Amino acid sequence: MSNTDPDLVCRDLTKDFDDFRAVDHVSFEVPRGSFFSILGPSGCGKTTLLRMIAGFQSPTSGDLRIKGKSMIGVPPNKRPVSMVFQHLALFPTMNIGDNVGFGLRQRGVGRADIARRVDEVLARVGLPGVSARRVDQLSGGQKQRVAIARCMVLEPDVLLLDEPLGALDLKLREHMKVELKSLQAAFNTTFVYITHDQSEALVMSDNIAVMNHGRFEQIGAPHEVYHAPDTAFVAGFVGDANRIDAKVAAVNGAMLTLTSDAGTKMKVEAAGAGLSVGQDAQVFLRPEAIELSTSKDSFAEDRNASQCTVNSVLFNGANSSVIVRDAAGNLISVAMPQTGTIADLRAGDTVFTGWRPDKARCYPAAGA
Amino acid sequence: MGSDTSNHASKFGFYLLLAPILLWLVVLIILPHVGLFVVSISEKVGPREYETGLGNYATFFGEPLYWRTFARTAIMSVLATALTLILGFPIAYYIAKLTRGRTKNTLFLMCMIPFWVSELVRTFGWMILLRETGVISTVLQRTGLISGPVELLYNDAAIMVGLVYTSILFMVVPLVTTLDSLDDSLIEAGYDLGGTSTSILREIVIPHAMPGIVSGCIVVFMLSLGNYLTPILLGGKDSLWFTGMIYTQFITRFNWELGSALGFLLLALSSGIVFLGLKLSKQSLSDTMGRT
Numbered sequence: 084m085s086n087t088d089p090d091l092v093c094r095d096l097t098k099d100f101d102d103f104r105a106v107d108h109v110s111f112e113v114p115r116g117s118f119f120s121i122l123g124p125s126g127c128g129k130t131t132l133l134r135m136i137a138g139f140q141s142p143t144s145g146d147l148r149i150k151g152k153s154m155i156g157v158p159p160n161k162r163p164v165s166m167v168f169q170h171l172a173l174f175p176t177m178n179i180g181d182n183v184g185f186g187l188r189q190r191g192v193g194r195a196d197i198a199r200r201v202d203e204v205l206a207r208v209g210l211p212g213v214s215a216r217r218v219d220q221l222s223g224g225q226k227q228r229v230a231i232a233r234c235m236v237l238e239p240d241v242l243l244l245d246e247p248l249g250a251l252d253l254k255l256r257e258h259m260k261v262e263l264k265s266l267q268a269a270f271n272t273t274f275v276y277i278t279h280d281q282s283e284a285l286v287m288s289d290n291i292a293v294m295n296h297g298r299f300e301q302i303g304a305p306h307e308v309y310h311a312p313d314t315a316f317v318a319g320f321v322g323d324a325n326r327i328d329a330k331v332a333a334v335n336g337a338m339l340t341l342t343s344d345a346g347t348k349m350k351v352e353a354a355g356a357g358l359s360v361g362q363d364a365q366v367f368l369r370p371e372a373i374e375l376s377t378s379k380d381s382f383a384e385d386r387n388a389s390q391c392t393v394n395s396v397l398f399n400g401a402n403s404s405v406i407v408r409d410a411a412g413n414l415i416s417v418a419m420p421q422t423g424t425i426a427d428l429r430a431g432d433t434v435f436t437g438w439r440p441d442k443a444r445c446y447p448a449a450g451a
Numbered sequence: 452m453g454s455d456t457s458n459h460a461s462k463f464g465f466y467l468l469l470a471p472i473l474l475w476l477v478v479l480i481i482l483p484h485v486g487l488f489v490v491s492i493s494e495k496v497g498p499r500e501y502e503t504g505l506g507n508y509a510t511f512f513g514e515p516l517y518w519r520t521f522a523r524t525a526i527m528s529v530l531a532t533a534l535t536l537i538l539g540f541p542i543a544y545y546i547a548k549l550t551r552g553r554t555k556n557t558l559f560l561m562c563m564i565p566f567w568v569s570e571l572v573r574t575f576g577w578m579i580l581l582r583e584t585g586v587i588s589t590v591l592q593r594t595g596l597i598s599g600p601v602e603l604l605y606n607d608a609a610i611m612v613g614l615v616y617t618s619i620l621f622m623v624v625p626l627v628t629t630l631d632s633l634d635d636s637l638i639e640a641g642y643d644l645g646g647t648s649t650s651i652l653r654e655i656v657i658p659h660a661m662p663g664i665v666s667g668c669i670v671v672f673m674l675s676l677g678n679y680l681t682p683i684l685l686g687g688k689d690s691l692w693f694t695g696m697i698y699t700q701f702i703t704r705f706n707w708e709l710g711s712a713l714g715f716l717l718l719a720l721s722s723g724i725v726f727l728g729l730k731l732s733k734q735s736l737s738d739t740m741g742r743t
Contacts (some may be wrong), residue, residue, distance in 0.1 A: 089582075099479065138642075138643075139639055139642075139643075158581045158642070158645050159639070159642045160642045160643070160644075160646055160647065163647075164643075165640075165643060165644065166640070166643045169636070169641070170636060172634065172636040172637050172639070172640035174637060174640075174654075174655055175659075176655070176658035176661075177654075177657055185644050185646070185654070186644035186645050186646075187640070188650075188654075189644060189645040189646045189647070189650055190645060224574045233644065234644075237644065273553075302650060355595055358569070
């Protein structure tokens with residue numbers, strides 16, 4: 084076995100509940116030392132998948148291997164994985180040191196050795212000398228780090244994280260994102276992280292799997308998932324996007340001409356979308372892919388340009404956006420250019436929008 | 452002025468709401484105990500002639516039957532409490548952690564149902580089962596396991612069975628309440644970190660359930676120690692239960708002075724053992740009793 088073997092391999096993993104398939108033939112590999120996120124809306128089966136990896140649920144079919152060894156039938160206390168629970172599950176009846184040392188005690192490690200390793204790992208997560216404190220004396224972010232330390236002290240092959248940032252407030256969550264990523268780099272352990280928050284997944288992950296209805300829609304690096312989504316679901320779920328329902332009017336190689344349901348014509352470069360003339364399609368367009376201008380002439384020939392009216396301006400610092408209404412009456416969200424060229428937009432103003440055909444993504448409409 | 456009257460009104464309301472509990476405490480608990488104490492320290496020196504002194508307490512310590520019964524009652528009650536805990540814990544754990552929704556409510560109700568029947572009737576139920584001509588004895592004879600009738604009543608085991616049966620609900624209820632509040636993810640985290648069922652029970656479940664265990668034990672111990680019906684009916688005339696002895700002093704012997712002294716000693720005993728139990732389990736009375 085070479086050193087580049089993946090730490091975690093799932094093959095056709097399926098989990099059926101009474102009348103409902105929670106996880107449907109999921110296959111993936113997580114390379115050693117990487118940060119892997121499973122991103123999906125609530126109820127998509129990501130928690131079930133994680134609990135199968137941890138061993139709390141057994142798959143209906145399929146195989147699950149950690150470091151090359153099949154984990155089917157292995158109870159959670161015998162698996163080389165540790166889990167950071169959604170609400171952390173720190174033991175409130177024990178102090179921090181006993182919490183972190185719990186796993187080592189179960190392994191029968193000597194008392195002095197436990198104390199040394201607990202102090203060591205607490206120092207590594209940036210909380211030296213808190214051993215004697217009670218759980219309720221720590222802040223949210225500190226508890227988070229204790230929960231990670233409690234797992235890392237056991238040196239697991241894979242660390243599972245079940246939306247651990249969900250309970251934190253926004254500022255702290257932003258901070259912990261960066262910190263989790265650097266902790267992962269420091270420990271060089273394989274992290275499997277599940278979340279419904281796309282920004283968490285995009286910021287921290289080496290690879291993201293987007294999950295919906297028990298299936299993986301796409302597995303890829305954050306930029307691939309963001310810029311080249313495989314399916315309409317991924318395009319709509321990861322990042323903001325304007326969705327336009329349209330019908331294919333003409334196909335010219337990779338270049339499609341579509342007519343939106345409201346009658347606007349547009350060109351989209353979509354190689355391999357497998358669309359033919361007359362088919363219903365969905366076009367996804369990122370707000371930052373749309374340029375704004377006060378005159379139509381400023382756009383190059385190949386742009387999809389149209390005249391719009393400003394519906395509202397949503398000021399949010401660097402993330403400000405403008406909602407415009409096109410001639411057909413559709414509302415389109417456009418990112419406000421940060422160059423300050425058109426900073427004084429008011430509701431009711433007339434603007435022109437333009438976007439490059441290769442900036443949009445086009446998929447067959449659902450059910451088509 | 453306005454705030455003054457409303458202040459008076461709210462104070463009046465406070466005392467009005469407090470009145471029942473105060474009345475209950477003063478009239479039914481404190482006054483009888485003061486009376487009992489006064490009686491217990493009066494020695495009869497002649498017809499209708501009394502002297503203040505600790506003679507009644509001295510009688511208790513001078514007569515081995517009294518203090519041996521006293522010790523026996525205490526030990527049996529502690530034993531009954533321990534047995535109730537050992538039997539009640541798995542039941543409570545099953546109800547609180549392993550069942551959901553309807554099943555949980557049904558099981559809880561099933562624990563409760565026997566208590567709709569008077570304690571006297573329930574104890575007679577045990578007598579029907581255990582006596583010489585009772586169900587168990589008859590069945591054993593029919594199946595040929597024993598040749599003659601066997602008397603299962605009137606021994607310590609019968610008393611113990613009755614005590615545990617009578618008080619198990621009072622153990623199960625506080626235990627279910629505390630175990631219910633134990634987050635399942637804590638148990639899962641324990642397994643995830645390599646714990647075994649035993650170590651998780653010892654390090655996570657029991658420490659969490661400690662307030663429930665202690666409050667259940669206090670209630671069961673008090674009920675057993677002060678139980679009169681069960682030991683007398685299942686243990687017979689020679690059951691040697693301390694409450695029976697107090698009853699004898701008051702009703703049969705008309706020796707209210709000694710009876711009061713014995714009553715006070717029982718109070719001291721129960722307080723002492725509860726105090727000891729709280730110290731050993733490092734719990735405080737207000738914590739454990741306030742939570743359930």
